[in-house]
Amino acid sequence: MKEEQSRKRRRGKHKKPQKTQPSLLPKHSTKLHKKTHQQKNPSHQSSSSSSSSSLKSSSFLDKMKARLAGGHFRMINEKLYTCTGKEALDYFKEDPELFDMYHAGYQEQMSHWPELPVNIIIKWLKERSSSLIVADFGCGDARLAKNVKNKVFSIDLVSNDPSVISCDMSNTPLRASSVDVAVFCLSLMGTNYASYLKEACRVLKPSGWLLIAEVKSRFDPNNGGADPNMFSKAVCEMGFTSALKENKSSNGREIEWPELKPCIYKRR
Numbered sequence: 568m569k570e571e572q573s574r575k576r577r578r579g580k581h582k583k584p585q586k587t588q589p590s591l592l593p594k595h596s597t598k599l600h601k602k603t604h605q606q607k608n609p610s611h612q613s614s615s616s617s618s619s620s621s622l623k624s625s626s627f628l629d630k631m632k633a634r635l636a637g638g639h640f641r642m643i644n645e646k647l648y649t650c651t652g653k654e655a656l657d658y659f660k661e662d663p664e665l666f667d668m669y670h671a672g673y674q675e676q677m678s679h680w681p682e683l684p685v686n687i688i689i690k691w692l693k694e695r696s697s698s699l700i701v702a703d704f705g706c707g708d709a710r711l712a713k714n715v716k717n718k719v720f721s722i723d724l725v726s727n728d729p730s731v732i733s734c735d736m737s738n739t740p741l742r743a744s745s746v747d748v749a750v751f752c753l754s755l756m757g758t759n760y761a762s763y764l765k766e767a768c769r770v771l772k773p774s775g776w777l778l779i780a781e782v783k784s785r786f787d788p789n790n791g792g793a794d795p796n797m798f799s800k801a802v803c804e805m806g807f808t809s810a811l812k813e814n815k816s817s818n819g820r821e822i823e824w825p826e827l828k829p830c831i832y833k834r835r
Contacts, residue, residue, distance in 0.1 A: 639665075640672020652724075652735045652757040659725045666725040670707060684780035685752050689714045691778070692748070699747040702770055704736050704763060705754020720746065737762035741770040748776045755781060761801075768805050777807055793826060 647655050659666045697716035704722050709731055712719035726733035749767035786795040
């Protein structure tokens with residue numbers, strides 16, 4: 568009897584751990600859930616890392632493209648300032664895409680300026696009669712024509728717009744004495760810029776206006792630029808009168824034009 572009771576007790580003691588076994592399953596299950604959750608995180612981090620890497624790569628490519636575009640712009644810009652208008656015309660005829668490349672770089676440069684000279688000219692025209700006929704020499708994207716009511720002859724070396732006349736600015740198809748205002752907004756670029764001004768004088772009506780906007784450094788004698796008084800004197804000797812002071816014309820004498828400093832942009 569004692570042996571049987573002892574065996575029963577031992578069996579009872581042996582059964583107790585079996586009762587605690589089911590309670591381990593939820594804990595074991597929870598741990599699996601946590602592990603599964605932890606396994607998802609690396610893939611999420613990997614995705615984020617891949618996305619970040621892609622953005623960095625895209626940003627790097629954009630920067631490289633911007634640098635290449637900036638380099639092309641500076642190269643073309645220097646070319647235009649150091650050749651004649653005829654040479655520039657032939658240059659763009661060989662590869663018209665260079666003109667688009669140049670103007671894209673030009674727009675990028677202008678985006679950093681505190682004020683655009685063309686806007687000052689637009690304001691000047693809007694304060695006067697819209698009946699004035701305008702010739703915009705070196706019009707670029709023809710912004711002037713798009714922002715005034717005046718009749719505007721937009722002239723440039725290359726025309727991607729049907730409204731723009733493509734030609735050498737020293738030899739335009741405009742009739743003599745046919746316009747009231749001739750505009751040169753940052754466009755006295757060729758080494759023969761004086762011939763552009765002579766062409767403007769030809770197409771202007773008597774008492775017509777000649778408007779010139781240029782980079783200040785080109786008229787800074789202290790930094791290699793032209794003497795602004797000498798330039799103004801040369802223009803007046805063509806038969807113009809300065810809006811600020813009176814000057815006599817050349818009376819047939821050869822006009823001494825100052826050499827204008829090329830506007831060369833440096834890489835940032």
